[in-house]
Every structure is written in structure tokens, then in C-alpha cells.
Amino acid sequence: MALNIISNYAANLAHRNLLASDASATRSLAKLSSGTRVVSARDDAASMAIGARLNATAQALKTATVNVGQANSMLQIADGGMATIDDILVRMKTLAVQASSGNLSDTERGFLNDEFTQLRDEIDRISSSTNFNGIQLLGDGGDVSVNYANLNSAGLAEDLSPANGFDSIGITDNNYWATDANNNGVTDNQFKLHFVKVGNTVMLNVFTTIDGATDREQSIDVTDFATGGTRALTAGEKTTVNFDELGLTFDLNHNISTIIANAITLGSDGAGADGYATAQVIGGGATVGDNSTVQMLADNGQKLSDNISFQIGAGNTSNDRLAISFQSVDSSALGSGATGTEDGLDDLGANAISTAANAQNAVEVVTRAIDDLxxxxxxxxxxxxxxxxxxxxxxxMLENVEEARSTLLDLDVAAEMTNFTSKQILVQSGVAMLAQANQMPQNLLRLLQG
Structure with a gap:
């Protein structure tokens, strides 16, 4: 090879090989530091594409596994609630059987009936309150409240004011007031209240309207609350009147005593507390109770879904989802039988086991309720x-998918370390040879000096 000053072919050749060796060593170092065989598409485009899909599938399967766990937790909560209801039903059947016996008087049956109806209310409370993250599991979770916007204002319920003895109204049976069979909300669920005089007795009557139709009525004797009565209220005193069959309570203040006293003094039989000939509330109004009609607010509670779909797969097909159906276990559903046509627990009414005949019927209903549960x-x-x-x-599936992804993308560290060592030696050799190549032009100086 000719010696020349302008070009140094040997140095250029050594430099090119050094760059290639250094690039190979750098890629090998990148694989070792990342732990993956395919750092970029240049390494293996096909494996990268397949591996990316497998990795996405693996992550989706992990999430689906969490979903399965959550679904099981939800079902466990539902089963726990039903286990408690089962205990209640056993107690209710015991009470019904006891009340069916002729050795009890009506007084003892009354005690048993009180517990029976309270236990039935507890079933409704459990079914309404058992939920998972706000999702109802055993029945509708009605959250109904009185429409206070209509209270103490012109028109609806203007007579139910503190000045007339009414401090507040409470709802004790959400399930009853959340009823919405015609799917138009609960604003057509209402109640109206009025006083009626019968002799020297004053009755506080409440009528309820469900889905626009008159549904229930309950009356309570409030004569003793009149001024001078045994239960008359003084300034600052309050009492609560519980209409348990209607799911309502009324907190009364001392002003109610004057209203009731006026009804006794001024009213005639069948007249209202204001002395009118019709059974009105304290104030006026052309129709009985039209100044004491109270609407319910729209139901903001959660409804029991027919089924809840859980994503238990990584895809978007029906096979990747599982729809779990839930059955209502409140007092209206329990006892209705497999066909849903029999009388349920709520159909037993307030006097469910108050008589031997009622108790004997209740035994059958509770037995069906246990089977339904x-x-x-x-x-x-x-x-x-x-x-x-x-x-x-x-x-x-997750185990196998991760194994497949590992085969494609994970690095064989031992093999790559061997390759990296080889590249390192080439880099070191290249540096040494480049230094030697750069020394070759020094031979020209000897010729020039000669």
C-alpha cells in the first residue's frame, strides 16, 4: 500500500469498525439494562407486535381477576344479609306457631304480633340497606323524603305549621313510600291529614295515596292531648305520634293542645278541628284535607337491578362477561311463592298474628317466605x-399468556452477556488498532528527513 499524506486509509477503516463495534455493544448494553430482548422494533418487529398484544392481554386478565374477586365479595355481602333474614324468618315462624295456639288470650297474641310486625319491618330495612358500593343487592333502596318545599306555604300543607302544633314529619317506612308501580316517580305518593270529632273524642286521621290512588288510612285518638287533658303539652314540650301502618311520624308541640281543645268545644260530630261542618284540618279549604296534603320528593334511592354484568375476560364478547341476577327478599317478595302470585309477608297487615286464624295463615306465609329466601x-x-x-x-390463562410473552420478549441474560463481552473486546481492539493506524504516517517523516 502506498504511503501518502492526505489520506489515512488504515485509520478510516479502523474507525469504521470501531463505530460498528461500539453500536453493537451499546445495543447489547440496552438489552441487559432493560431485561428485554426487543428494545425497539429494529430488534424484532414481529415479536414486538405480538408481545405488545400479549402484554395488554395479561394486564386485562389481571384486572378481570380483580373483578371476579369483587363480584364474589358482592355476593358474599348479599348472602350475609340473607342469612340474617333467615334467622328473622325462623323467629317469625316461631311467633306465628305460638300465636296459633288456643291457650293464649288476645293480650298475649298482641305482644307476639308487635314483635312479628317489627321483625317484618326489619326484613325490609335489611333488604333496603344491604348494598355494595351503592348497588342494591336484596331490594330497592328507596330514599324518600317529605317535600318540605310545599309545607307552610300557600296551598299544599299550609296548615301543618308549628303554629298549628306540627313541628316536623318523618318517614319510617321507605319501602312503602318508594312505591312507584307506574314508573313516573313518587311525586304522586301523598298523604293528607285532618281531625274529626266523634262525641267528646278527637281523632287524628291520615289518608295515604300511592301512585295516585287512595291506599291506606289510620286514625289515632289524640283527645288526651287537649288543653286540660292528661297528656296536654305545655310550652316547650313535644311529643311524637307514630302512624306505624303508614310509615309516618308527626312531632307535635304545645300548640296542638289548643287545636284539639277547640275541636272538642266548637266542633260537632264529624266536624273538623276548626268547627266547620266537614272534617277539615285546622284552617280552611274547599276539600277535606286539601290544606294538609303533603307530597313525597322524587325517589333518589337505588333500585334493585334484574342483573349486574361483570367483566371477567379480556375481550369484548358475551363470553367475557357474566350477568348475575339478583332476587328481591323484602316483605313484599317473600311469601309470594315460586310463581309470585301468593300473598307475601306484607299482605298479612298490621294484625298479622293478632288472632289464632291470622296466626295460622301466617304460618303458611312464613313457610313460603323461608322457601323463597x-x-x-x-x-x-x-x-x-x-x-x-x-x-x-x-x-x-394469565400464567400461560405471561409465559408466551416471556418467550418472545424476555432476555436470555447469559447469552446476551456473552455477546456483550465479545463486543467489548472488539471495541477495545478497535481503539488499539486506530491508535496504531494513526502512527503509520510517522514513517513519512523519516523519508522527508532523509
Missing amino acids: QRARANVGTYQNRLDFAGQNLAT
């Missing part, structure tokens, strides 16, 4: 077992 629990148990198998399948 067991069907609902069996339904939950079936889905729990199915979810367990779905979870096992997800775990197996």
Missing part, C-alpha cells in the same frame, strides 16, 4: 361457585 340464597351460591371456577381459569 332459600331459592334466592341458592341462586347466590350458584354464582359464587361459578365465579370461583372463572377465577381459576383466569389464573391459568
Whole structure:
């Protein structure tokens, strides 16, 4: 090879090889530091594409596994609530059987009936309040309240004011007032209140309207609250009147004593507390109770869904979802039988076991209610077992998907370390040879000096 001053072919060649060796060593170092065989598409475009899809599937399967766990937790909460209701039903049947016996008087049956109806209310409370993250599991979660915007104003309910003895109104049975069979909201659920005089007795009557139709009526004797009565209220005193059959309570203040006294003094039989000939409330109004009509606010509670769909797969097909159906276990559903046509617990009314005949009928209804509850629990148990198998399948799929992704993308560290060592040696050799190549032009100086 000719010696020349302008070009140094050997140095250029050594430099090019050094750059290539350094680039290879850098890529090898990147793989070792990241732990993956495919750092970029240049390494293996096909493997990167497949691996990306497998990685997305693996992450989705992990989330689906969490969903299965949450679904099982939801069902466990539902089963726990139904287990408590089962205990209540056993107690209710015990009470019904006891009340069916002829050795009891009506007084003892009354005691048993009080507990029976209270337990029925507790079933409704449990079914209404049992939820998972706001999702109802055992029945509608009605959250109904009195429309206070209509109270103490012109028109509706203007007579139900503190000046007339009414401090506040409470709802004790959400399930009853949340009824909305015609799916137009609960604003057509109302009640109206008035006093009626019968002899020297004053009755406080309340009529309820559900879905626009008159539904229930309950009367309470309030004569003793009149001024001079045994239960008359003084300034600052309050009392609560509970209309348990209607799911309502009224907090009364001392002004009610004057209203009742006026009804006794001024009213005639069938007249209202204001002395009018018709049974009106304290103030005026052309129709009985039109100045004491109270509407319910729209139901803001959660409804029991027919089914809830859980995503238990990584795809978007019907096979990747599981729809779990839930059955209502409140007092209106329990006892209605498999066909839903029999009388339920709520159809027993307020005097469910107050007589031997009623108690004997209640025994049958409670027995059906227990069977209805067991069907609902069996339904939950079936889905729990199915979810367990779905979870096992997800775990197996996740294991295999991650293995496939590992085969494509994970780095064989031992093999790559061997490759990196080789590249390092080439880099070091390249640096040494480039230094030697740069020394070759020094031979020209000897020629020039000669």
C-alpha cells in the first residue's frame, strides 16, 4: 500500500469498525439494562407486535381477576344479609306457631304480633340497606323524603305549621313510600291529614295515596292531648305520634293542645278541628284535607337491578362477561311463592298474628317466605361457585399468556452477556488498532528527513 499524506486509509477503516463495534455493544448494553430482548422494533418487529398484544392481554386478565374477586365479595355481602333474614324468618315462624295456639288470650297474641310486625319491618330495612358500593343487592333502596318545599306555604300543607302544633314529619317506612308501580316517580305518593270529632273524642286521621290512588288510612285518638287533658303539652314540650301502618311520624308541640281543645268545644260530630261542618284540618279549604296534603320528593334511592354484568375476560364478547341476577327478599317478595302470585309477608297487615286464624295463615306465609329466601340464597351460591371456577381459569390463562410473552420478549441474560463481552473486546481492539493506524504516517517523516 502506498504511503501518502492526505489520506489515512488504515485509520478510516479502523474507525469504521470501531463505530460498528461500539453500536453493537451499546445495543447489547440496552438489552441487559432493560431485561428485554426487543428494545425497539429494529430488534424484532414481529415479536414486538405480538408481545405488545400479549402484554395488554395479561394486564386485562389481571384486572378481570380483580373483578371476579369483587363480584364474589358482592355476593358474599348479599348472602350475609340473607342469612340474617333467615334467622328473622325462623323467629317469625316461631311467633306465628305460638300465636296459633288456643291457650293464649288476645293480650298475649298482641305482644307476639308487635314483635312479628317489627321483625317484618326489619326484613325490609335489611333488604333496603344491604348494598355494595351503592348497588342494591336484596331490594330497592328507596330514599324518600317529605317535600318540605310545599309545607307552610300557600296551598299544599299550609296548615301543618308549628303554629298549628306540627313541628316536623318523618318517614319510617321507605319501602312503602318508594312505591312507584307506574314508573313516573313518587311525586304522586301523598298523604293528607285532618281531625274529626266523634262525641267528646278527637281523632287524628291520615289518608295515604300511592301512585295516585287512595291506599291506606289510620286514625289515632289524640283527645288526651287537649288543653286540660292528661297528656296536654305545655310550652316547650313535644311529643311524637307514630302512624306505624303508614310509615309516618308527626312531632307535635304545645300548640296542638289548643287545636284539639277547640275541636272538642266548637266542633260537632264529624266536624273538623276548626268547627266547620266537614272534617277539615285546622284552617280552611274547599276539600277535606286539601290544606294538609303533603307530597313525597322524587325517589333518589337505588333500585334493585334484574342483573349486574361483570367483566371477567379480556375481550369484548358475551363470553367475557357474566350477568348475575339478583332476587328481591323484602316483605313484599317473600311469601309470594315460586310463581309470585301468593300473598307475601306484607299482605298479612298490621294484625298479622293478632288472632289464632291470622296466626295460622301466617304460618303458611312464613313457610313460603323461608322457601323463597332459600331459592334466592341458592341462586347466590350458584354464582359464587361459578365465579370461583372463572377465577381459576383466569389464573391459568394469565400464567400461560405471561409465559408466551416471556418467550418472545424476555432476555436470555447469559447469552446476551456473552455477546456483550465479545463486543467489548472488539471495541477495545478497535481503539488499539486506530491508535496504531494513526502512527503509520510517522514513517513519512523519516523519508522527508532523509
